[in-house]
Amino acid sequence: MSDNNKKFGFKLIKTDGMARRGEISTPHGIVNTPVFMPVGTQGTVKAMYPEQVRQTGADVVLGNTYHLMLRPTAERVARLGGLHKFMNWPHTILTDSGGFQVMSLAQLRKLDEDGVRFQSHIDGSKHHLTPERSIEIQGLLGSDIQMQLDECIKLPSPKEEIQRAMELSLRWAERSRRQFEEMNGPLKGQGLYGIVQGGDQPDLRIRSAEELGKMPFEGYSVGGLAVGEPQEVMLRMLDITTPVMPTGKPRYLMGVGTPDDLLESVKRGIDQFDCVMPTRAGRHGLAYTRYGKVNLKNARHQDDPRSLDEGNDCPATSTYSRAYLHHLVRAGEGLAGMLLTWNNLAYYQQLMLGMREAIEQGRFEDFYAQTKADWAKGDIPAL
Amino acid sequence: MSDNNKKFGFKLIKTDGMARRGEISTPHGIVNTPVFMPVGTQGTVKAMYPEQVRQTGADVVLGNTYHLMLRPTAERVARLGGLHKFMNWPHTILTDSGGFQVMSLAQLRKLDEDGVRFQSHIDGSKHHLTPERSIEIQGLLGSDIQMQLDECIKLPSPKEEIQRAMELSLRWAERSRRQFEEMNGPLKGQGLYGIVQGGDQPDLRIRSAEELGKMPFEGYSVGGLAVGEPQEVMLRMLDITTPVMPTGKPRYLMGVGTPDDLLESVKRGIDQFDCVMPTRAGRHGLAYTRYGKVNLKNARHQDDPRSLDEGNDCPATSTYSRAYLHHLVRAGEGLAGMLLTWNNLAYYQQLMLGMREAIEQGRFEDFYAQTKADWAKGDIPAL
Numbered sequence: 001m002s003d004n005n006k007k008f009g010f011k012l013i014k015t016d017g018m019a020r021r022g023e024i025s026t027p028h029g030i031v032n033t034p035v036f037m038p039v040g041t042q043g044t045v046k047a048m049y050p051e052q053v054r055q056t057g058a059d060v061v062l063g064n065t066y067h068l069m070l071r072p073t074a075e076r077v078a079r080l081g082g083l084h085k086f087m088n089w090p091h092t093i094l095t096d097s098g099g100f101q102v103m104s105l106a107q108l109r110k111l112d113e114d115g116v117r118f119q120s121h122i123d124g125s126k127h128h129l130t131p132e133r134s135i136e137i138q139g140l141l142g143s144d145i146q147m148q149l150d151e152c153i154k155l156p157s158p159k160e161e162i163q164r165a166m167e168l169s170l171r172w173a174e175r176s177r178r179q180f181e182e183m184n185g186p187l188k189g190q191g192l193y194g195i196v197q198g199g200d201q202p203d204l205r206i207r208s209a210e211e212l213g214k215m216p217f218e219g220y221s222v223g224g225l226a227v228g229e230p231q232e233v234m235l236r237m238l239d240i241t242t243p244v245m246p247t248g249k250p251r252y253l254m255g256v257g258t259p260d261d262l263l264e265s266v267k268r269g270i271d272q273f274d275c276v277m278p279t280r281a282g283r284h285g286l287a288y289t290r291y292g293k294v295n296l297k298n299a300r301h302q303d304d305p306r307s308l309d310e311g312n313d314c315p316a317t318s319t320y321s322r323a324y325l326h327h328l329v330r331a332g333e334g335l336a337g338m339l340l341t342w343n344n345l346a347y348y349q350q351l352m353l354g355m356r357e358a359i360e361q362g363r364f365e366d367f368y369a370q371t372k373a374d375w376a377k378g379d380i381p382a383l
Numbered sequence: 384m385s386d387n388n389k390k391f392g393f394k395l396i397k398t399d400g401m402a403r404r405g406e407i408s409t410p411h412g413i414v415n416t417p418v419f420m421p422v423g424t425q426g427t428v429k430a431m432y433p434e435q436v437r438q439t440g441a442d443v444v445l446g447n448t449y450h451l452m453l454r455p456t457a458e459r460v461a462r463l464g465g466l467h468k469f470m471n472w473p474h475t476i477l478t479d480s481g482g483f484q485v486m487s488l489a490q491l492r493k494l495d496e497d498g499v500r501f502q503s504h505i506d507g508s509k510h511h512l513t514p515e516r517s518i519e520i521q522g523l524l525g526s527d528i529q530m531q532l533d534e535c536i537k538l539p540s541p542k543e544e545i546q547r548a549m550e551l552s553l554r555w556a557e558r559s560r561r562q563f564e565e566m567n568g569p570l571k572g573q574g575l576y577g578i579v580q581g582g583d584q585p586d587l588r589i590r591s592a593e594e595l596g597k598m599p600f601e602g603y604s605v606g607g608l609a610v611g612e613p614q615e616v617m618l619r620m621l622d623i624t625t626p627v628m629p630t631g632k633p634r635y636l637m638g639v640g641t642p643d644d645l646l647e648s649v650k651r652g653i654d655q656f657d658c659v660m661p662t663r664a665g666r667h668g669l670a671y672t673r674y675g676k677v678n679l680k681n682a683r684h685q686d687d688p689r690s691l692d693e694g695n696d697c698p699a700t701s702t703y704s705r706a707y708l709h710h711l712v713r714a715g716e717g718l719a720g721m722l723l724t725w726n727n728l729a730y731y732q733q734l735m736l737g738m739r740e741a742i743e744q745g746r747f748e749d750f751y752a753q754t755k756a757d758w759a760k761g762d763i764p765a766l
Contacts, residue, residue: 044711044718072685072710080688080706088702302455305463319471323463327455328427334717335427 006189008144008218010250014360018242018269021359024219024250026144027189028084028092031059033250033271034355036262036348037094039279042067043077043087046279047334047341050088056314056342057349060145061089062274065098065137066105069127070120074140082142094274095143096254097134097176097195100152100223111151113168131175135192139183143190147221148176150195155229162199165224166208169197177215191218193252199224200233202240209244219250222270226256235264242269259288259351260375263368266355278348282341285329289317289347291379296340300382301326314346389572391527391601393633397743401625401652404742407602407633409475409527410572411467414442416633416654417738419645419731420477422662425450426460426470429662430717430724433471439697439725440732443528444472445657448481448520449488452510453503457523465525477657478526479637480517480559480578483535483606494534496551514558518575522566526573530604531559533578538612545582549591552580552606560598574601576635582607583616585623592627602633605653609639618647625652642671642734643758646751649738661731665724668712672700672730674762679723683765684709697729 009025024031038045038053040061045053053061063083068074077086084090099116102109106118106127115130131149138146150169153161173194180192194212198204212220222241225234238253245251252272253265262273278288287294289309294301304322312318316339328336351371358367392408407414421428421436423444428436436444446466451457460469467473482499485492489501489510498513514532521529533552536544556577563575577595581587595603605624608617621636628634635655636648645656661671670677672692677684687705695701699722711719734754741750 042710042714042716043707044716047717047721049718049721067714071714072706076686076706079686080704086704086707086710088707303459303462321463321469323455323459324426324469324471327425327469331425331454333425333427334430334720335432337717338430338432338721 006187008186008189008191010219010248012248014362016359016362016364017267019266019355019359019364020269020271021356022250022271024092024145024191026092026191028090028144029059031092032356034262034266034352034359035059035272036352037062037272037274038345038348039064039274039276040087040089041276042071043083045345047283047337048279048345052342053089053345054091056346057353058091058345060092060094063087063093063095063141063143064101065095065134065141066101068095068141069098069129069137070122070125074137078140078142084142092144093142094145095138095141095147097147097149098129098137099134099149100255102129103152113171115149131172132179135176135179135183135185139185139190145219146180146185146190146192148173148192148194150197150223152197152224152227153199154227155200155224155233157199159199159201159204162197162201163204166197166199166204169195170208170211173212173215173217177217193217193219193221195221195223195254196241196245197224198237200229200237202237205237205241206244209241213244213246217249219252219272220245221252221254223254225253226261231261231264234261235268238265238268238270245269259348260372262348262351263355263371267364267368278344279341282344283337285336285340286344287325287340288344289379290374291377292375294379296322296325296329296336298326304383306380306383308343312346313350314343316340316342317346389570391569391572391574393602393631395631397745399742399745399747400650402649402738402742402747403652403654404739405633405654407475407528407574409574411473411475411527412442414475415739417645417649417735417742418442418655419735420445420655420657421728421731422447422657422659423470423472424659425454426466428728430666430720431662431728435725436472436728437474439729440736441474441728443475443477446470446476446478446524446526447484448478448517448524449484451478451524452481452512452520453505453508457520461523461525467525475527476525477528478521478524478530480530480532481512481520482517482532483638485512486535496554498532514555515562518559518562518566518568522568522573528602529563529568529573529575531556531575531577533580533606535580535607535610536582537610538583538607538616540582542582542584542587545580545584546587549580549582549587552578553591553594556595556598556600560600576600576602576604578604578606578637579624579628580607581620583612583620585620588620588624589627592624596627596629600632602635602655603628604635604637606637608636609644614644614647617644618651621648621651621653628652642731643755645731645734646738646754650747650751661727662724665727666720668719668723669727670708670723671727672762673757674760675758677705677762679705679708679712679719681709687766689763689766691726695729696733697726699723699725700729
């Protein structure tokens with residue numbers, strides 16, 4: 001599955017409006033963009049076998065530095081041959097910097113210019129995450145696409161706070177880059193992305209994007225969105241930010257989102273996404289389909305012999321009746337989460353494939369309108 | 384997968400000592416005996432896709448009448464086309480009578496000559512399970528191999544209690560049979576098994592087996608064992624019971640057991656087994672292998688790059704490192720249960736296949752000795 005390409009690359013194949021069709025090459029294969037990357041927090045995409053994740057069409061999965069540095073530890077993963085081998089995923093892996101989850105999960109956090117000190121939520125052990133250490137960890141994991149350490153703050157926040165965090169993130173971007181070069185990331189064909197911050201402040205977003213654009217990153221992320229603000233604020237920030245981001249590099253909107261978020265963001269020039277939504281929703285009885293979200297807990301499904309969506313390629317979507325899925329959800333059976341996660345990841349990948357084909361054929365606007373119309377129809381009526 | 388055979392049958396192909404190699408035919412296929420039947424309590428073998436269960440070599444799975452009658456209810460399953468279709472298992476299904484789980488799970492149980500009244504452990508709703516109702520439910524589910532209602536009591540118990548329950552079970556056997564014929568079970572090619580009771584009392588076991596043998600059942604179960612007594616008591620009861628059971632009918636030892644129980648019981652002429660052990664153990668971090676039981680929670684696995692058993696056909700057994708499995712178990716990831724259940728069911732099926740081949744080739748004693756020797760070696764040493 002992996003190829004011998006040892007140079008990280010991005011090829012822009014086609015644009016349609018702001019929407020872009022591209023290809024990222026990494027040491028572990030080609031990533032077709034726009035791409036959705038399933039989240040494999042602790043070295044596993046929850047409730048899925050890795051081969052299944054691949055079969056849904058995923059070119060890349062995400063690993064979380066915060067979780068993996070605590071358990072099983074980056075050093076252990078490295079001794080065992082790296083994260084690809086450890087989790088049986090021979091394709092591309094992207095890792096975050098760990099910063100976001102330190103701020104949301106760890107205890108007794110203390111952030112200063114140098115980095116962030118915290119205690120593990122698992123065993124209370126003390127850790128110090130700096131830009132350098134984050135890159136070191138991501139290198140030990142063997143990640144193909146790495147992220148600079150940044151400070152991501154909640155919205156709303158006062159502008160001076162947003163500005164302080166954005167400027168700190170710029171200084172950390174430089175330190176992250178230096179460490180990445182020192183570890184020979186570029187020679188290994190790995191990529192490091194800088195992260196645009198600036199909250200909901202247009203001028204700060206623009207300055208962040210411009211400053212990062214001057215640094216030699218392999219790609220650029222948009223961070224600090226989908227952190228509590230309405231969708232329209234997020235989209236306005238994209239409208240402002242993507243035009244000042246380098247066109248020849250991939251653009252990754254971190255932690256986003258709903259199917260509608262993906263459609264709207266591709267329209268605004270985003271190439272990469274990750275989100276726990278399809279996997280988490282699947283474990284909570286929610287299915288994503290062409291016709292929107294279906295809550296399998298609902299009693300209206302209990303006698304329904306129809307599948308979620310007949311004729312769909314995914315067995316979880318087309319083989320099992322809604323009545324059976326409803327039963328599994330109500331009975332608390334693990335197979336419910338297994339089947340609904342599978343369905344949801346398959347749907348997300350089908351949506352991305354639809355977007356990629358539409359952009360290639362110059363009909364993204366039509367695809368956008370048709371997809372929205374299908375969602376608006378809602379789920380098929382109960383029997 | 385199903386065939387057109389509408390007559391329940393049992394063919395004894397070969398015997399080797401007391402061990403028997405046979406074939407049960409049901410409306411949903413051939414069951415090669417000795418057979419292990421994975422337990423699909425609530426219409427799902429926990430943490431497994433049905434296709435996977437089949438791939439491990441399972442010819443038949445078990446459904447629990449008590450659970451299914453309460454949720455989603457037998458009437459609903461029947462409306463949806465029966466249990467095979469509901470759970471996407473087109474092969475043979477065996478159901479128990481519900482009696483055993485009423486006595487272990489339900490609330491406010493009251494047993495009399497007519498049957499047992501109880502309240503659901505899920506919502507407190509009131510139910511009355513009689514021999515007739517149990518067969519009606521199993522017919523609604525569309526079960527290929529059905530069980531009479533019996534009274535199974537814990538060991539040790541006073542002899543008069545054991546005798547009372549055994550005699551009640553004989554009367555219930557007759558009522559169950561009458562209901563089964565009335566519902567045209569035989570015409571549908573389904574089978575009904577009588578259940579030998581008698582606790583740890585040789586004379587009661589013999590009387591129960593002899594009386595049941597006079598009734599026209601398609602098969603005979605041995606119940607009331609593996610309910611707290613030492614293995615040697617169970618094996619002594621088998622030594623006494625199987626010689627007085629009809630040779631031309633399959634013999635099913637209910638709720639058993641460990642790999643060693645299976646080996647010892649096949650040696651004593653048992654053809655069918657079911658047990659939650661491989662699935663439940665899998666969800667608790669325990670793996671069964673050629674070399675015995677492996678506790679993946681144990682820290683000795685944390686740096687071990689070796690799989691559970693190299694060269695094994697099951698991907699769960701041969702692809703993933705012990706270090707990874709240990710990590711998944713410690714992190715509480717669902718994939719741990721998915722992979723270890725898969726490994727365990729595959730091991731159980733491999734053990735049964737080994738026994739079937741050995742009996743065919745007249746070398747069961749050798750197989751028995753070799754298997755015990757392998758288990759005695761214990762797991763491979765830690766690195």
